Amino acid sequence: MDKSSILKKRFEECNISEIEIFNYISQKNLGEFSILVYISQFEGLGNKDSDFDIYVLTEKKIGLPTEMLKIKNACCDIEYWSEEDIDVLTESIDYFNYKQLKIIKKMSLAYLISGNDSALIEKIRNIKIDDYIYSYFKSFANAEYDDAVKMFKNHEYIACLSCCQRTVDYWIASVNAKMGRANLNLKWANKIFVDNNGYDKQILDNYLNIFVYRKIDKKNIEKAVSDMLDFLTDNNNAFMFFS
Structure with a gap:
């Protein structure tokens, strides 16, 4: 339409x-x-x-x-x-x-x-507004990612969890922009990403399993945030993201 x-x-x-x-x-x-x-x-x-x-x-x-x-x-x-x-x-x-x-x-x-x-x-x-929006979200994602790594190294897993969750939201918004579907309202970022199958089916499945459909408790939080950091690190090359 x-x-x-x-x-x-x-x-x-x-x-x-x-x-x-x-x-x-x-x-x-x-x-x-x-x-x-x-x-x-x-x-x-x-x-x-x-x-x-x-x-x-x-x-x-x-x-x-x-x-x-x-x-x-x-x-x-x-x-x-x-x-x-x-x-x-x-x-x-x-x-x-x-x-x-x-x-x-x-x-x-x-x-x-x-x-x-x-x-x-x-x-x-x-x-080329999408390029500017990509840089906007990328800068926030980089900062949150660096904090997440530091928190993990210092065994601050709850703080690390918060940083990882913010990082992936900014990361997704930036990826959307890189793929020509920029939107500055974070509440829509995940929907856009999922509606476009994460631009890669395997990346989408991993994102949903690691960040969305997962129960986190005191016993598994270290493994959970480790998986989150691995996801973010592994997808560095996929979208030339973290500096």
């Missing part, structure tokens, strides 16, 4: 239309503007309570704050971006800036429902 059809279905679920969004925004006297809409369903994610992220692109700086409101049954987050704002955003990308990466990723996937700012939209979509 293409984005137009996915968005139309979501609009119907919330008893809302493109015209109602356009009419609300046009009351602001913005001059010429375009409207981009992002929903999680574009990535095969989300649920009936998911928000609509609406990006209003304008020629001149408007200075309006982000709005969070409900239009009929649709919870909408509306942000106003001028051409100058977009230039600043795209020319100063920092892979440690979570908010910046999230905005660019969502804008790059959003669907144009009004207007024709094709040059601005193309500028956003030309950014």
